[in-house]
Amino acid sequence: xxxxxxxxxxxxxxxxxxxxxxxxxxxxxxxxxxxxxxxxxxxxxxxxxxxxxxxxxxxxxxxxxxxxxxxxxxxxxxxxxxxxxxxxxxxxxxxxxxxxxxxxxxxxxxxxxxxxxxxxxxxxxxxxxxxxxxxxxxxxxxxxxxxxxxxxxxxxxxxxxxxxxxxxxxxxxxxxxxxxxxxxxxxxxxxxxxxxxxxxxxxxxxxxxxxxxxxxxxxxxxxxxxxxxxxxxxxxxxxxxxxxxxxxxxxxxxxxxxxxxxxxxxxxxxxxxxxxxxxxx
Amino acid sequence: xxxxxxxxxxxxxxxxxxxxxxxxxxxxxxxxxxxxxxxxxxxxxxxxxxxxxxxxxxxxxxxxxxxxxxxxxxxxxxxxxxxxxxxxxxxxxxxxxxxxxxxxxxxxxxxxxxxxxxxxxxxxxxxxxxxxxxxxxxxxxxxxxxxxxxxxxxxxxxxxxxxxxxxxxxxxxxxxxxxxxxxxxxxxxxxxxxxxxxxxxxxxxxxxxxxxxxxxxxxxxxxxxxxxxxxxxxxxxxxxxxxxxxxxxxxxxxxxxxxxxxxxxxxxxxxxxxxxxxxxxxxxxxxxxxxxxxxxxxxxxxxxxxxxxxxxxxxxxxxxxxxxxxxxxxxxxxxxxxxx
Amino acid sequence: xxxxxxxxxxxxxxxxxxxxxxxxxxxxxxxxxxxxxxxxxxxxxxxxxxxxxxxxxxxxxxxxxxxxxxxxxxxxxxxxxxxxxxxxxxxxxxxxxxxxxxxxxxxxxxxxxxxxxxxxxxxxxxxxxxxxxxxxxxxxxxxxxxxxxxxxxxxxxxxxxxxxxxxxxxxxxxxxxxxxxxxxxxxxxxxxxxxxxxxxxxxxxxxxxxxxxxxxxxxxxxxxxxxxxxxxxxxxxxxxxxxxxxxxxxxxxxxxxxxxxxxxxxxxxxxxxxxxxxxxxxxxxxxxxxxxxxxxxxxxxxxxxxxxxxxxxxxxxxxxxxxxxxxxxxxxxxxxxxxxxxxxxxx
Numbered sequence: 001x002x003x004x005x006x007x008x009x010x011x012x013x014x015x016x017x018x019x020x021x022x023x024x025x026x027x028x029x030x031x032x033x034x035x036x037x038x039x040x041x042x043x044x045x046x047x048x049x050x051x052x053x054x055x056x057x058x059x060x061x062x063x064x065x066x067x068x069x070x071x072x073x074x075x076x077x078x079x080x081x082x083x084x085x086x087x088x089x090x091x092x093x094x095x096x097x098x099x100x101x102x103x104x105x106x107x108x109x110x111x112x113x114x115x116x117x118x119x120x121x122x123x124x125x126x127x128x129x130x131x132x133x134x135x136x137x138x139x140x141x142x143x144x145x146x147x148x149x150x151x152x153x154x155x156x157x158x159x160x161x162x163x164x165x166x167x168x169x170x171x172x173x174x175x176x177x178x179x180x181x182x183x184x185x186x187x188x189x190x191x192x193x194x195x196x197x198x199x200x201x202x203x204x205x206x207x208x209x210x211x212x213x214x215x216x217x218x219x220x221x222x223x224x225x226x227x228x229x230x231x232x233x234x235x236x237x238x239x240x241x242x243x244x245x246x247x248x249x250x251x252x253x254x255x256x257x258x259x260x261x262x263x264x265x266x267x268x269x270x271x272x273x274x275x276x277x278x279x280x281x
Numbered sequence: 282x283x284x285x286x287x288x289x290x291x292x293x294x295x296x297x298x299x300x301x302x303x304x305x306x307x308x309x310x311x312x313x314x315x316x317x318x319x320x321x322x323x324x325x326x327x328x329x330x331x332x333x334x335x336x337x338x339x340x341x342x343x344x345x346x347x348x349x350x351x352x353x354x355x356x357x358x359x360x361x362x363x364x365x366x367x368x369x370x371x372x373x374x375x376x377x378x379x380x381x382x383x384x385x386x387x388x389x390x391x392x393x394x395x396x397x398x399x400x401x402x403x404x405x406x407x408x409x410x411x412x413x414x415x416x417x418x419x420x421x422x423x424x425x426x427x428x429x430x431x432x433x434x435x436x437x438x439x440x441x442x443x444x445x446x447x448x449x450x451x452x453x454x455x456x457x458x459x460x461x462x463x464x465x466x467x468x469x470x471x472x473x474x475x476x477x478x479x480x481x482x483x484x485x486x487x488x489x490x491x492x493x494x495x496x497x498x499x500x501x502x503x504x505x506x507x508x509x510x511x512x513x514x515x516x517x518x519x520x521x522x523x524x525x526x527x528x529x530x531x532x533x534x535x536x537x538x539x540x541x542x543x544x545x546x547x548x549x550x551x552x553x554x555x556x557x558x559x560x561x562x563x564x565x566x567x568x569x570x571x572x573x574x575x576x577x578x579x580x581x582x583x584x585x586x587x588x589x590x591x592x593x594x595x596x597x598x599x600x601x602x603x604x605x606x607x608x609x610x611x612x613x614x615x616x617x618x619x620x621x
Numbered sequence: 622x623x624x625x626x627x628x629x630x631x632x633x634x635x636x637x638x639x640x641x642x643x644x645x646x647x648x649x650x651x652x653x654x655x656x657x658x659x660x661x662x663x664x665x666x667x668x669x670x671x672x673x674x675x676x677x678x679x680x681x682x683x684x685x686x687x688x689x690x691x692x693x694x695x696x697x698x699x700x701x702x703x704x705x706x707x708x709x710x711x712x713x714x715x716x717x718x719x720x721x722x723x724x725x726x727x728x729x730x731x732x733x734x735x736x737x738x739x740x741x742x743x744x745x746x747x748x749x750x751x752x753x754x755x756x757x758x759x760x761x762x763x764x765x766x767x768x769x770x771x772x773x774x775x776x777x778x779x780x781x782x783x784x785x786x787x788x789x790x791x792x793x794x795x796x797x798x799x800x801x802x803x804x805x806x807x808x809x810x811x812x813x814x815x816x817x818x819x820x821x822x823x824x825x826x827x828x829x830x831x832x833x834x835x836x837x838x839x840x841x842x843x844x845x846x847x848x849x850x851x852x853x854x855x856x857x858x859x860x861x862x863x864x865x866x867x868x869x870x871x872x873x874x875x876x877x878x879x880x881x882x883x884x885x886x887x888x889x890x891x892x893x894x895x896x897x898x899x900x901x902x903x904x905x906x907x908x909x910x911x912x913x914x915x916x917x918x919x920x921x922x923x924x925x926x927x928x929x930x931x932x933x934x935x936x937x938x939x940x941x942x943x944x945x946x947x948x949x950x951x952x953x954x955x956x957x958x959x960x961x962x963x964x965x966x967x968x
Binding site: 083 | 871872
């Protein structure tokens with residue numbers, strides 16, 4: 001957990017590298033290096049956690065951490081250019097100094113509930129970022145988990161994130177990959193179809209398994225029946241919620257979904273928990 | 282060891298006069314033209330009458346501004362490229378001196394204790410708490426809009442106060458409630474106050490009011506989906522009068538402001554009544570409708586807060602009842618919620 | 622209650638009931654009694670029984686036109702953003718309108734915010750609404766527990782005893798300076814037209830105009846110093862319907878959001894300018910201000926200028942376009958650009 005004396009002050013970080021992820025250039029992955037060596041070395045987080053990225057003068061935005069805690073010395077954030085802060089971030093060059101406040105939130109229970117289980121990762125669009133962190137983490141502790149299945153879809157082949165890693169995972173055989181795009185595209189020999197349909201076809205077995213599902217609301221909505229059909233229980237399904245955030249500490253009041261704060265009590269909730277909450281996300 | 286001493290009017294005024302020369306003191310004063318009570322900074326020419334006999338009626342704005350300044354600088358930075366520490370956010374480093382809030386009503390003092398719950402680990406709030414001495418005054422007279430007892434307070438409650446000025450049969454008494462109050466009195470003695478010991482009441486340790494226990498027991502979604510919310514929200518214009526006047530509405534926003542090459546990160550009051558409060562960068566708004574926002578304010582005060590912290594997040598000061606432009610009366614909302 | 626207002630309450634209830642019972646309107650927008658003395662609550666009656674809760678008195682200070690666009694929309698069949706607009710007649714709303722509110726409805730019709738054919742307007746000539754803040758000031762802040770109005774007086778009771786005030790003495794500034802108490806647009810008129818007409822409608826403005834520019838600047842800063850930026854003034858205004866107000870916009874961020882004087886003053890001055898040529902001086906902005914700021918003085922100054930420069934008053938006639946949406950060769954200023962001194966094309 002974030003234990004700095006003043007949790008409102010970000011760590012200073014330098015943009016070490018920038019990778020344009022998608023063909024429309026709306027998603028970039030920023031490799032950030034914390035300037036203070038002590039903090040850099042002591043940094044630890046759980047896959048699924050997020051941080052507030054700070055562009056001084058422009059403000060802050062909550063972004064999921066795309067790197068795994070097993071990747072030492074740097075942090076990865078894949079950022080969609082959508083609001084004022086992320087637009088400012090996209091304009092920054094390599095070497096620029098920004099701030100990182102975190103890690104914040106709970107993350108996936110990779111060291112408790114997930115241990116010894118088969119893990120099914122279902123992702124749509126750019127919500128894949130913290131799931132990349134999760135898969136990298138699982139692979140670093142491969143012996144602790146059962147079978148790892150990935151179902152991941154994007155609009156077009158050019159909108160898929162982390163394409164080189166997807167290839168590596170598939171070829172290594174360590175992850176059963178089902179990568180899909182919405183419609184046929186030149187040069188694409190893989191699966192075509194929406195994530196819910198692919199999920200239904202793959203029909204991952206619920207026994208001794210957990211599923212993590214991240215994506216646009218419409219994808220989540222239609223993926224749930226696909227899982228229910230094969231007997232998945234709400235307690236086995238983990239979702240990551242998003243809401244507007246300001247403090248990230250459960251104080252400022254912006255991100256509440258009923259009685260819970262997405263920033264502090266989440267962003268990861270089981271589907272069972274989400275069902276007991278008002279639909280305010 | 283005694284916890285309170287008798288003082289007379291003269292001693293009280295003399296004491297306050299001494300305090301004013303050393304610290305910033307704020308107390309409720311009535312504006313002669315409008316009849317409205319405001320908490321104002323004491324000057325050398327003290328209004329002795331207003332100190333000895335506090336005006337009845339809740340001050341227009343609450344004392345939360347002394348704990349959550351509007352705005353508050355939470356960090357400073359430079360954006361000058363040649364500056365070695367450009368874009369590094371640093372604590373503002375403002376020296377905070379003791380401030381004294383005098384003649385504070387029990388409801389307002391209690392709001393500080395309630396706000397301390399969500400802000401328990403907030404360094405800025407805690408600093409303000411530390412620098413502020415609250416000298417309370419029980420209410421001899423209540424207004425028709427007061428409902429402190431319904432939400433767990435009392436016109437004679439002392440929660441949140443450091444010192445309290447009490448009326449006795451033949452004059453006044455000064456009681457010490459906290460260590461902070463005792464320390465303050467040690468440095469700024471009043472009459473025979475040397476040796477006074479704090480009562481050290483347990484803050485927030487009181488039994489929960491009925492309304493809080495009731496709400497805790499209620500089903501979250503049953504309250505949330507209750508049929509009365511659209512009627513309550515119908516007249517609402519979604520302004521922030523209720524939230525900004527409310528002593529226990531504590532939500533805030535954070536923004537950066539830059540002038541030249543110097544920047545500040547500010548935090549300032551925000552209101553869940555505003556659509557912008559929950560608007561995602563994508564344009565999606567989870568509380569895009571007025572009824573959702575109105576419901577959130579009351580659900581937060583009377584369900585979410587008690588579920589998390591125990592008490593309800595309302596001290597019954599009645600400011601929102603008095604000043605809601607369309608007369609949405611929180612007491613009616615409480616009874617509707619109780620009936621679910 | 623005043624004899625007049627008691628009669629009007631009866632008449633409003635009767636007509637609203639009739640409109641709702643006959644199905645001519647699906648909802649009737651008026652006021653119900655407030656929970657405190659000298660307050661009312663904007664209220665929508667949807668059944669004849671609910672219409673019995675309607676009241677009319679000197680404390681109906683909120684502008685009902687403000688609620689019309691949302692109320693009309695709420696009565697349309699639900700549809701998605703890409704669905705075609707509904708065809709055929711849509712449910713109607715009955716609404717009370719005084720002089721200024723009816724003028725606001727005219728402005729709303731001109732600005733395509735409401736559909737005239739969906740309104741049944743019950744016109745109520747206004748006797749002027751009472752300013753609670755003036756009553757509070759007259760009583761030196763003493764709490765009122767009971768208020769009764771007569772045609773020309775207010776009887777107020779509290780723990781302190783009771784007193785009587787002249788009603789007109791505590792009527793709102795905008796009502797005291799009103800020149801159009803009678804509805805300009807209505808389907809039914811509930812009372813005989815008022816003959817009330819202020820002789821010096823801009824006296825407050827003239828007093829400020831008479832100040833030196835330094836004095837005016839001082840006045841402006843002081844008058845708005847207590848603003849808490851709750852935006853009640855903006856939100857109570859039927860003219861303020863932008864989906865994103867300039868103060869809320871963050872791309873770009875036009876003004877800072879905290880209580881810093883330049884930002885607060887910018888908000889107020891720009892809000893007023895957005896209302897130029899559209900404001901009917903209904904006074905809702907000032908009535909709803911919890912801090913007692915005389916916000917309407919800014920809009921009233923602009924109303925004075927619009928009247929002086931263009932001879933126009935907002936919302937007097939649906940067929941007369943608002944001054945700032947038209948151009949006439951006789952406009953006092955030529956379309957000239959000071960910077961490049963090139964003449965703009967007329968028309």
